[in-house]
Amino acid sequence: MARISASVYTSHVPAVGAALDLGKTAEPYWQPVFAGYDFSKQWLKEQKPDVIFLVYNDHANAFSLDLIPTFAIGTAAEFAVADEGWGPRPVPKVIGHPKLAGHIAQSVIQDDFDLTIVNKMDIDHGLTVPLSLMCGQPQAWPCPVIPFAVNVVQYPAPSGRRCYMLGKAIRKAILSYDEPLNVQIWGTGGMSHQLQGPRAGLINKEFDTNFLDRLIADPEGLSKMPHIDYVREAGSEGIELVMWLIARGAMNDVNGGGNKPKVLHRFYHVPASNTAVGHLILENN
Numbered sequence: 001m002a003r004i005s006a007s008v009y010t011s012h013v014p015a016v017g018a019a020l021d022l023g024k025t026a027e028p029y030w031q032p033v034f035a036g037y038d039f040s041k042q043w044l045k046e047q048k049p050d051v052i053f054l055v056y057n058d059h060a061n062a063f064s065l066d067l068i069p070t071f072a073i074g075t076a077a078e079f080a081v082a083d084e085g086w087g088p089r090p091v092p093k094v095i096g097h098p099k100l101a102g103h104i105a106q107s108v109i110q111d112d113f114d115l116t117i118v119n120k121m122d123i124d125h126g127l128t129v130p131l132s133l134m135c136g137q138p139q140a141w142p143c144p145v146i147p148f149a150v151n152v153v154q155y156p157a158p159s160g161r162r163c164y165m166l167g168k169a170i171r172k173a174i175l176s177y178d179e180p181l182n183v184q185i186w187g188t189g190g191m192s193h194q195l196q197g198p199r200a201g202l203i204n205k206e207f208d209t210n211f212l213d214r215l216i217a218d219p220e221g222l223s224k225m226p227h228i229d230y231v232r233e234a235g236s237e238g239i240e241l242v243m244w245l246i247a248r249g250a251m252n253d254v255n256g257g258g259n260k261p262k263v264l265h266r267f268y269h270v271p272a273s274n275t276a277v278g279h280l281i282l283e284n285n
């Protein structure tokens, strides 16, 4: 059967993608950001996952205000890189895993979560920047990726609680897949940032640090945090952090599976564009 070996959490700052694509990673402003992923790149190479289930949000590139799915699973064989206004990023297209994605859709929908099934979708910086941070600049991404898009752009966004429970349903689906696949689940977006209005530029290190602590040690309690606390403390775009709870909800320890996960890597850095960069790797124990 398939198993979930680890979860990865990372911000998706678009300027990080631009810095990489334009060869600026060694510049003093960017060097400390990329250095925070040196361990992760080596680790991912050694882990050789068969599939990455990548929870992310689209930023009005695949979905406009015409159509706003709360949860959308990418079931296609491949996904093109979106043009976000400056041409598509020069990164590989994403190869999907239609068979596992279809199985997860079947299981999770029958488990009472309403997923939108997406057979054609371009993927934006929400998905490509986490891959770039974790993989560098390869000719092809190291394994198939199942894109799982969450609406955190247009209200109402799903609650942290709903995301956490969904993570448990996704776990159940993956563990019932009849092939011995090593699957990782990634939760992306965040950390604190606000891009609009009088509080644009808001960063809250204390909130972010506490969020990382609780995501590791008390995800159940953290999942009950209401939206208003995210918006007030982490800024209007800080709500992206609910996606991290999907990945955390899929880990062994919160599903009757024993020990707390091993914290393999933890990183936090400000500034990167308008966003605090946070990153964690948790391994099932």
Ligand code: DHB
Binding pocket: 012, 013, 014, 015, 059, 190, 193, 195, 237, 272, 273, 274, 275
């Ligand atoms: C920025 C951050 C985001 O999460 C995003 O989606 C777009 C821009 C920023 O830091 O500017």
Ligand code: FE
Binding pocket: 012, 059, 126, 189, 190, 237, 240
């Ligand atoms: Fe974003």
